[in-house]
Amino acid sequence: MDLVDLIAEKRFLGQEFLTWLWWKSEERGGVVALPEEGDIVVVFEKHMLLEFGEGDSNEKLICRGLQTELQEARTGLVMGKKLEQARIQLVYNDYEWNFTLAAALMEFRNVKLPKTAGPDNANDPEEKEGMVLERIHLFEELIRIVLALYRVFLKQRVSEQWREELLKMREWVALAAKA
Amino acid sequence: MGFIKGTAGFVRFSVEGDLPENIWDFIAERITSNAFRDIDDTYEENSIGWVSVTNMFDTDFEYASYAAGNYVTLSMRQDERKVSGAIIKKFVAKEEERIKKEKEIPKIPRSMRVEIKERIENELMRKALPVPSIFDLCWNLEDSTLLFFSTNQKAQGLLEDLFRETFDLTIMQQIPYVCGEHLLDEEEMDKLAAITPDFFV
Numbered sequence: 001m002d003l004v005d006l007i008a009e010k011r012f013l014g015q016e017f018l019t020w021l022w023w024k025s026e027e028r029g030g031v032v033a034l035p036e037e038g039d040i041v042v043v044f045e046k047h048m049l050l051e052f053g054e055g056d057s058n059e060k061l062i063c064r065g066l067q068t069e070l071q072e073a074r075t076g077l078v079m080g081k082k083l084e085q086a087r088i089q090l091v092y093n094d095y096e097w098n099f100t101l102a103a104a105l106m107e108f109r110n111v112k113l114p115k116t117a118g119p120d121n122a123n124d125p126e127e128k129e130g131m132v133l134e135r136i137h138l139f140e141e142l143i144r145i146v147l148a149l150y151r152v153f154l155k156q157r158v159s160e161q162w163r164e165e166l167l168k169m170r171e172w173v174a175l176a177a178k179a
Numbered sequence: 180m181g182f183i184k185g186t187a188g189f190v191r192f193s194v195e196g197d198l199p200e201n202i203w204d205f206i207a208e209r210i211t212s213n214a215f216r217d218i219d220d221t222y223e224e225n226s227i228g229w230v231s232v233t234n235m236f237d238t239d240f241e242y243a244s245y246a247a248g249n250y251v252t253l254s255m256r257q258d259e260r261k262v263s264g265a266i267i268k269k270f271v272a273k274e275e276e277r278i279k280k281e282k283e284i285p286k287i288p289r290s291m292r293v294e295i296k297e298r299i300e301n302e303l304m305r306k307a308l309p310v311p312s313i314f315d316l317c318w319n320l321e322d323s324t325l326l327f328f329s330t331n332q333k334a335q336g337l338l339e340d341l342f343r344e345t346f347d348l349t350i351m352q353q354i355p356y357v358c359g360e361h362l363l364d365e366e367e368m369d370k371l372a373a374i375t376p377d378f379f380v
Contacts, residue, residue: 003351003352003354003357006356006357007354010354010355010356012376013355013356013359013374014354014355016376016377017355019379073214077379077380078380080378080380095372102330103355104354104355105190105352105354105355106191106353106354106355106358107188107189107330108188108189108190109188109210109330110185110186110188110189111181111185111186111188111189112186113187125242125244128233129247129248132183132232132247132252133248133250135182135183135248136247136248136250136252136317136319139187139189139317139326140319143191147358147362150355150358151362151363152363153361154359154362154363154367154371155367156370157371157374158367158370158374166377166379169379170379170380173379173380174380175308
């Protein structure tokens, strides 16, 4: 199958991951356990985009607001919409990233890297290279953590335990419907 | 978009294919021969090539400035002359009016209209200043992965072509399903190939 077909046919995979991650994060109040790494902070905030249907009938729903106001987005899930984009705060080892994950293609948007000291002399080639390498490290660290979370999801998704996980997620979505 | 400073947007690719043994010599030679060529003083419509990530006018890459540790950092620069449809339409109509008056004819024959449109388009294109676009990338040689700092799909297409032309390597976008190949074992991957969407209600 070529990439164009794969993108269309497997679009749901990234969206299911993002929805799963949202639930995982809410389940323990913004903390998700990562095998071999321990607990990391994953908070869904401010901005979400849900979509429904494909092609011409594609509808989008944008929800903004503080964490607690994401009720509307959860109600969107009840209506069968899929979570396509979310703004996420991720804290790991004293580093904090803020980024928007676009799920279907796994695009990282508006990525704010953890604050670092920056070079003393930006014109010095060695310092410049050091600064570039530091930024690369921070980008790659973010990717490594997101992929580690994605791996946990994928392992579950293809295992026997997925049914159980799915039932719990449905309960969580149903709570939003009653709220 | 944000590789060197500020907020960033990016997508991931894997780099497929093998590099020769003398990696850095090969890379140096290929980057130089595919460096960006300026078209400000020519009439060319389009030019695309590599520039330094910190300076869009640097195509010499002194001291291998694209190398940072085990990474290759480059910007893809495209300069393109563009003329908006509305401008072309206006100047074609203007020229048609002028010819009608000059030749004292009520209507311009079709063949002549085609010729006028082509001529005006060429003239306007020559007058248009090339508009630059810059897209950064960071290539991890150890993992054969690449970050491309744009979520624009047209730019991603241009990158695929320029990268293949430059290094004889193809790049593959790491969409979630493709990512799975690096995260799951064979048996799990077979299961993943077969799954269908689930609903959370």
